[in-house]
Amino acid sequence: MPELDSATVDKLADTAEMFLADWGEGFSFRRKPIGVGATAAVFEVSKKKAKYALKIYSERLYTGEKSTAQLHRTKLQEKLIGHDCKSLVTIQSIQLYKSSCICLMEYLPWDTLKKCLAKIPEDKIQILVDQLIDVIDYLKSVNLIHRDIKPENILISPDFCSLKVVDIGVVREISGAEDRIDGTDTGKLRPFLATAQYSPPEYLFRTFEPSEDLWNAVNIYQIGAIVHDMIVQKPLFDEEVHSGNRYKLALAVLRSKPVLGAAAKSRESRLAAIAELALIKDPVLRNDLVKISDFRTPKSERASEALAGILGKISINAKHQSKLNELIEEKERYCSQKIETIVAATIASIHSNFEHSLKCNRQKSKSTLHRQVFQIKLPARQIKESFFLEFDEIVDPTLDEINVILGREHGSTTITKIVGTMSSESDLLEPGIMTHAFEAICEQLKANIDYNGL
Ligand SMILES: Nc1ncnc2c1ncn2[C@@H]1O[C@H](COP(=O)(O)OP(=O)(O)OP(=O)(O)O)[C@@H](O)[C@H]1O
Ligand SMILES: [Mg+2]
Numbered sequence: 001m002p003e004l005d006s007a008t009v010d011k012l013a014d015t016a017e018m019f020l021a022d023w024g025e026g027f028s029f030r031r032k033p034i035g036v037g038a039t040a041a042v043f044e045v046s047k048k049k050a051k052y053a054l055k056i057y058s059e060r061l062y063t064g065e066k067s068t069a070q071l072h073r074t075k076l077q078e079k080l081i082g083h084d085c086k087s088l089v090t091i092q093s094i095q096l097y098k099s100s101c102i103c104l105m106e107y108l109p110w111d112t113l114k115k116c117l118a119k120i121p122e123d124k125i126q127i128l129v130d131q132l133i134d135v136i137d138y139l140k141s142v143n144l145i146h147r148d149i150k151p152e153n154i155l156i157s158p159d160f161c162s163l164k165v166v167d168i169g170v171v172r173e174i175s176g177a178e179d180r181i182d183g184t185d186t187g188k189l190r191p192f193l194a195t196a197q198y199s200p201p202e203y204l205f206r207t208f209e210p211s212e213d214l215w216n217a218v219n220i221y222q223i224g225a226i227v228h229d230m231i232v233q234k235p236l237f238d239e240e241v242h243s244g245n246r247y248k249l250a251l252a253v254l255r256s257k258p259v260l261g262a263a264a265k266s267r268e269s270r271l272a273a274i275a276e277l278a279l280i281k282d283p284v285l286r287n288d289l290v291k292i293s294d295f296r297t298p299k300s301e302r303a304s305e306a307l308a309g310i311l312g313k314i315s316i317n318a319k320h321q322s323k324l325n326e327l328i329e330e331k332e333r334y335c336s337q338k339i340e341t342i343v344a345a346t347i348a349s350i351h352s353n354f355e356h357s358l359k360c361n362r363q364k365s366k367s368t369l370h371r372q373v374f375q376i377k378l379p380a381r382q383i384k385e386s387f388f389l390e391f392d393e394i395v396d397p398t399l400d401e402i403n404v405i406l407g408r409e410h411g412s413t414t415i416t417k418i419v420g421t422m423s424s425e426s427d428l429l430e431p432g433i434m435t436h437a438f439e440a441i442c443e444q445l446k447a448n449i450d451y452n453g454l
Pocket of ligand 1: 034035036037038039040041042053055089105106107108109110112148152153166167168169
């Protein structure tokens with residue numbers, strides 16, 4: 001939805017000023033808005049040197065058919081006055097005034113996440129994500145869901161250490177009477193409330209009846225989208241949004257699979273992997289694969305152990321199988337291509353006349369989906385005997401085992417194949433980590449080939 005136009009904002013400023021005069025609490029008012037959204041304008045007001053943010057909603061929400069639902073949401077916001085969630089904006093008061101509604105909140109002179117996306121330091125991402133999860137969990141504990149988690153509704157402190165979620169204008173109850181009162185998520189007419197760019201397909205197209213599971217899937221997707229934006233440093237479906245064609249955007253929400261792998265550096269790879277799963281289109285599969293708590297800083301010292309724990313919890317049933325296979329195959333294709341290129345390039349650099357016919361066979365073990373065997377066959381070459389002994393030291397923790405299978409040819413020791421079994425953790429990690437291990441092997445290869453024999 002587009003932002004309110006300046007004439008509407010001007011009118012809202014008049015109403016806000018009138019409200020403050022009628023209220024008689026001695027607030028002074030600044031006419032220049034500090035923020036404008038699709039449904040409201042936010043102004044700075046102050047009293048005895050303390051600053052507050054005053055949000056005034058567009059009158060169209062509180063008049064006509066939609067007003068019953070809107071009044072219900074206003075009541076829900078009222079319940080949040082005095083909440084104790086540090087990362088959720090605090091509300092001082094919310095009052096109906098003339099044909100509008102006015103909310104007084106704490107003022108946060110911070111940038112929106114949208115504005116500072118490209119500036120978030122890598123080591124602050126997890127800290128900020130933890131705070132976002134605090135908000136989602138808090139709202140859940142009082143049976144509410146925000147529904148409009150997006151970078152415009154998240155404010156970030158200048159040191160990038162704190163985050164606050166604002167704009168609780170479309171909160172709703174997760175379960176309970178609201179389905180009857182609200183009317184926005186049930187029935188034939190389901191007006192779209194949140195933002196298309198950050199809505200999962202089932203929510204954008206309203207293909208599901210509201211349920212706790214649906215809301216959980218929406219939460220997971222929206223957290224995944226925020227993690228995506230922080231890691232990729234660009235908004236989700238940015239190109240489609242800029243095309244100005246809303247059908248293109250809708251199609252992307254429905255079909256286009258965001259990939260974080262290439263942008264994720266090794267320290268972020270755990271969050272990136274979880275976000276990729278969180279952005280899966282199918283809400284049932286999404287709910288099965290990701291828990292909101294997976295986004296939190298792992299309690300265990302080793303992130304890889306925590307990841308293994310997550311993988312351990314995943315139980316796959318036949319319904320999910322084909323979708324999962326698609327994901328896994330894509331990742332496998334990427335890995336084997338990368339490995340082949342690295343090994344081929346290394347061998348070529350060792351000796352230009354060196355003929356190589358490289359084969360990378362992936363064998364999936366039947367017992368678990370997260371175990372893959374990469375088998376690289378190198379043509380028989382001479383290597384130093386000591387090479388075998390040094391191998392242990394270069395084994396990457398994400399590899400369960402690496403075996404170098406040695407053979408004999410014309411009286412010399414040769415490598416016939418290298419077999420690496422990826423540990424379950426590596427499945428969810430950025431594929432680059434796996435190739436890292438193979439790069440290390442190639443380095444060892446280089447150092448140990450007996451050039452005299454070639
Ligand atoms: N408490 C606050 N302190 C400082 N700035 C705020 C505060 N609340 C909101 N803003 C700013 O005002 C903008 C609009 O506010 P808000 O998101 O609540 O309006 P909205 O019309 O409901 O938005 P939407 O377009 O998501 O419906 C925000 O994006 C943010 O930049
Ligand atoms: Mg907003």
